[in-house]
Amino acid sequence: MVVENSQKSNEEDLSQAINEMRAVTHKFAEDIIRPAAMKLDTMSPEDVIAKESPLFDVFRAWYGSKNHAGFADVDVNDGGKISNAVLFELGWGSSDLAVSLGVASMPFQMVDMMTRMTGDTALKGEIVDPFLEDTEGKIIGCWAITEPMHGSDMLAVGTQEYANPNTAGGCRASKDGDDWILNGQKSAWVSNGTIASHALLFCGIDSSKGAAGGGVAVVPLDLPGVHKGPPLDKMGQRALNQGEIFFDDVRIPARYMLVDPSLYTFALEMVLGTANTGMGTIFAGVARACYDEAMNYAKERSQGGRPIAQHQLVQGLLFKMFMRAEGARALSEYTIDVHAGLGIPSLPHAIASKVTSTAAAYEVASDAVQVHGGIGLAKGVLIEKLFRDARASLIEDGVNELLMLVGAGHLLTANN
Ligand SMILES: Cc1cc2nc3c(=O)[nH]c(=O)nc-3n(C[C@H](O)[C@H](O)[C@H](O)COP(=O)(O)OP(=O)(O)OC[C@H]3O[C@@H](n4cnc5c(N)ncnc54)[C@H](O)[C@@H]3O)c2cc1C
Numbered sequence: 001m002v003v004e005n006s007q008k009s010n011e012e013d014l015s016q017a018i019n020e021m022r023a024v025t026h027k028f029a030e031d032i033i034r035p036a037a038m039k040l041d042t043m044s045p046e047d048v049i050a051k052e053s054p055l056f057d058v059f060r061a062w063y064g065s066k067n068h069a070g071f072a073d074v075d076v077n078d079g080g081k082i083s084n085a086v087l088f089e090l091g092w093g094s095s096d097l098a099v100s101l102g103v104a105s106m107p108f109q110m111v112d113m114m115t116r117m118t119g120d121t122a123l124k125g126e127i128v129d130p131f132l133e134d135t136e137g138k139i140i141g142c143w144a145i146t147e148p149m150h151g152s153d154m155l156a157v158g159t160q161e162y163a164n165p166n167t168a169g170g171c172r173a174s175k176d177g178d179d180w181i182l183n184g185q186k187s188a189w190v191s192n193g194t195i196a197s198h199a200l201l202f203c204g205i206d207s208s209k210g211a212a213g214g215g216v217a218v219v220p221l222d223l224p225g226v227h228k229g230p231p232l233d234k235m236g237q238r239a240l241n242q243g244e245i246f247f248d249d250v251r252i253p254a255r256y257m258l259v260d261p262s263l264y265t266f267a268l269e270m271v272l273g274t275a276n277t278g279m280g281t282i283f284a285g286v287a288r289a290c291y292d293e294a295m296n297y298a299k300e301r302s303q304g305g306r307p308i309a310q311h312q313l314v315q316g317l318l319f320k321m322f323m324r325a326e327g328a329r330a331l332s333e334y335t336i337d338v339h340a341g342l343g344i345p346s347l348p349h350a351i352a353s354k355v356t357s358t359a360a361a362y363e364v365a366s367d368a369v370q371v372h373g374g375i376g377l378a379k380g381v382l383i384e385k386l387f388r389d390a391r392a393s394l395i396e397d398g399v400n401e402l403l404m405l406v407g408a409g410h411l412l413t414a415n416n
Contacts, residue, residue: 014078022085029093032061034382037094040239041385045231049195049241055100059137062101069132071109079340084281084333091285092292095361095389096237098282099396103191105131107141107200107218110271114258123255127198127218142196143275144186144245147171151187152402153211154202157268157347158409161210168207171247173215178254180217182225182247188232194243197221201247202268206261216259216267217252225250236388237396272406273345275397280332280353283393286361286386287325293383294321294368301373308371317371321364328353328360348414351407355400358393365390 036054048055062068070083090098108131115124131139145154153167161167171184182203186193199219206213219226229244259267295318298309308314335353339345365387369376376383394400 010077014081017078018081018085021082022089025086025089026092028061029089032058033090033093033097037097037239038380038382038385040096042379043238045233045238045241048239049231055097055195055239055241056137058097059101059104059140063137064135066135068101068105068134068137071105072112072128072132080336081333084336087278087281088285088288088329088332091282092289093285094239095282095286095393096240098285099237099279100192100240102278102282103143104140104196106143106271106275107198108132108139110200110216110258111218120255127220131198138197140192140196141198141200142190142192142245143202143271144171144190144193144199145202146187146189147185148187150211151189152399155268155272155398155406156211156402157265157272157406158413159405163212164210165208167210168213169202169204169211171201172204172207173217173257174205176251180252180254180257182217182219182250182252184247186245188229188244189242190245191240191242193241193245194228194231195241196245199245200271205264209261212265213261214264214268215257215261216264216271217257219247219250219252219256221245223250223252234392236385236390236392269347270345272398273339273347273350276347276350276354276403277332277335277339277345279393279397280328280335280350280357283354283357283361283390284325284329284332286390286393287321287328287357287364290361290364290368290383290386290390291318291321291325293386294318294364294371297368297372297383314371317367321367324360324364328357331356348407348410351398351403354397355403355407358390358396358400361390361393362387 036058039054040048047053087098087102090101108128111123111127115121147169150167150169153161154169156162171186173180173182197220199221201217201219202214203217204213205215225248227246227248232242298314298318299307301308304311332353335349338349365383368383369387372383375381378384
């Protein structure tokens with residue numbers, strides 16, 4: 001049948017395109033991402049963002065080959081599968097840099113999406129096009145939502161607490177004529193916070209509605225009144241720069257306020273759904289990297305007169321790791337298919353993928369340290385870093401327990 005044949009050839013073309021992109025990105029992850037992340041892991045947070053830091057070599061390489069602009073020429077027929085393969089391989093390379101490169105495009109993706117709907121080509125030209133044309137990695141985005149006094153509150157969409165006036169954020173936007181004035185602070189957890197040129201800012205507008213009364217703005221961070229805190233020093237994902245952003249009477253034009261409270265919850269669900277989907281994929285890549293490390297080591301290390309891979313207890317552990325890693329990867333790929341079918345991210349699937357992959361990455365990393373024995377605890381050994389990186393992921397982009405409450409709330413509402 002002609003129709004069946006042409007469908008088959010489209011599917012073959014797509015899987016060939018995915019495989020090619022996967023291979024190119026895997027090489028990038030192996031040659032550029034992983035060596036840079038290992039170096040950055042040993043550096044102080046200040047040195048990580050110094051001008052000559054390997055961090056910016058990574059950004060230059062990524063932007064130089066135009067990978068950062070992937071969302072702009074999205075092929076609807078691929079349903080997000082190519083980007084998913086790319087993120088998996090970046091995560092395999094190193095999660096901290098994968099997150100940093102992924103978050104870098106967030107404000108521009110959001111403006112691109114909004115301006116496609118509104119037809120505001122001037123705003124696209126002002127904000128998105130310079131980012132797409134950047135080949136030096138100078139235009140870097142961040143997602144600024146967490147505050148010192150409001151972490152989970154800001155992500156607890158759909159829960160009872162979300163609309164409680166006590167959960168309203170302290171970083172606020174108020175109207176002044178045609179402009180908005182921003183005041184307040186975002187926490188030290190903002191990824192790329194210190195190095196970002198633009199923020200996708202989630203801020204409070206109507207505090208009577210609690211965290212639900214927010215707005216979303218794109219904010220160039222060179223505006224008067226913007227200040228940054230020092231880079232955060234933390235246990236894992238040390239190549240991922242994080243830091244506070246302060247807003248002191250920062251004036252933005254009305255066109256930078258992309259979403260007002262009437263659409264805020266929808267926008268938060270879309271952004272959280274997209275971010276959690278990315279996390280699910282990146283940490284499926286981390287789980288795979290941990291399994292690979294354990295398998296390689298088990299073949300090399302001999303005890304009892306033969307490679308430890310030949311001992312049955314080690315084989316059992318390796319297969320458990322393989323199942324956890326492949327299960328996480330399968331769910332992350334299925335999640336992409338669900339989103340493609342709906343045309344928007346399904347938040348419960350995105351959360352399920354994020355929670356499954358990060359838990360898998362942490363468990364597989366821990367088992368992989370066990371397979372390594374004492375050397376798995378030594379600085380400079382990859383699995384020691386992967387274990388610390390995986391631990392951070394259980395909190396990143398929403399504490400897993402809180403995300404599961406959000407997911408349950410959505411399922412219960414959908415079933416009513
Ligand atoms: C590596 C990393 C990267 C990050 N990147 C970003 C970023 O790019 N942008 C950004 O804005 N933020 C970012 N964050 C912040 C992250 O989203 C928050 O840390 C997270 O939402 C939790 O907030 P919190 O740390 O204030 O913990 P809290 O909200 O104070 O939670 C503490 C504990 O209380 C529990 N808890 C809280 N509320 C409830 C509730 N209603 N019901 C039951 N239990 C509850 C939580 O599960 C948790 O165990 C990042 C964090 C990490 C670790």
